[in-house]
Amino acid sequence: MTNWRIRDFQPGDLDALLRLWDQHRATSTEPVYALGEVLASTRKDTAVVAVKGDDVVGVAVARAAHDQGWIVFLGTDVDHRRDGIGGALLQAIEQRMAPQGLQRLSILVPDEQTQVGALSKAGFADKRHLRFFEREIPVKQREILLLRELGGRVLPPDRWESIGGMQHEKDILERRLVLPLSDPQLAEHYGVVPPRAIVLFGPPGTGKTTFAKGIASRLGWPFVEVFPSRLAASSKGLAGELRETFEQVDGLDHVVVFIDEVEEIASHRGGEPPSPTQGVTNELLKIIPAFRERPGRLLICATNFIRALDQAFLRHGRFDYVIPIGLPDDAARRAIWQRYVPEAVADVVDVDALVSRTAGYSPADIEFAARKASQVALERAVAARDSDTDVPAGPNTDDFLAAIDATRTTVSAEVSREFDEDIVSIARV
Known part of the structure; x- marks a missing residue:
């Protein structure tokens, strides 16, 4: 910090x-x-x-x-x-x-x-x-106004390195995406076609958005996030606004386009009467092949409910990889905790205990617990200062453990089990 x-x-x-x-x-x-x-x-x-x-x-x-x-x-x-x-x-x-x-x-x-x-x-x-x-x-003058219209931006170059832990997922994304996209001549020499579109799936709060931003940061490309809820509010209709957004994106030389909660616009089609999102799903299925034709662009879609996606949406030819982003392992949780434990108490807080106690916690759960412990320590420090007693240097191990126990985990055992099943039946890395 x-x-x-x-x-x-x-x-x-x-x-x-x-x-x-x-x-x-x-x-x-x-x-x-x-x-x-x-x-x-x-x-x-x-x-x-x-x-x-x-x-x-x-x-x-x-x-x-x-x-x-x-x-x-x-x-x-x-x-x-x-x-x-x-x-x-x-x-x-x-x-x-x-x-x-x-x-x-x-x-x-x-x-x-x-x-x-x-x-x-x-x-x-x-x-x-x-x-x-x-x-x-990475962004020319003519692209600045277009990026502003799209709500896009160029992210700081350290986003990738700041992702704590999750080394297995980072290694996959580095090899499959960053390597061929950052050096297309080398990829072509070895017959590798750089990916144009991927899906990240996993339980809520596991860092899919963070990874999408990290990839854009790592490549040095502008990052444009498409929000289905905002598109739905347009007078052009969801499908029309989606089409116009991708037409605008076409004016950028390089870009990472990110659609979170993509199941909102790519759910299963069919039924009588047709679902309200069937038209926009059809539009998205037409947009993706056109998006893939130009180099220097990457579409990243993220979902917490990959089983809700239309079967045609995930087929080969539309998405190069379907990559699971799961709960952090011990090493990842350690890296996340080390990010949130204040430097002033880093040598006295028992990080091993925090790592052990947070098995099954998502990065978002850990962040919440860490902030809760720091808030408790801040309030205690203010009280000590007002009473003219010794002011603690920061939160201690007991503060963190108490905050962990008071934090309800985002991912249930059932959701975790379904995710493991989806890795076997749906993942494509």
């Missing part, structure tokens, strides 16, 4: 910039750009700072040239260089410069400089012996 924030550069930040400039020169090589150029860019170009409390602990300054953005200064306080601030500053610069129509963001780094970890983690590639780092901006 970060204890700093990013904001735009303000004139009052000048002293902090000079301090970070001096630190940079003392601990690294001479910056490529002169101080005068950096100061000029803070006034007329793009500049952001990282602030912890009242202190500026990082700064990034950039300028635009034709279709390219250049980082003219990136500096982080020496005491915070392992806190991920550099990557966050680069991401903030990219978000502010993308609407200018820039296609790439670059930075020149002297050969002698060794502190380039933030650049590599942020997706920049070392292009030349001069250490010319460059990162493609």
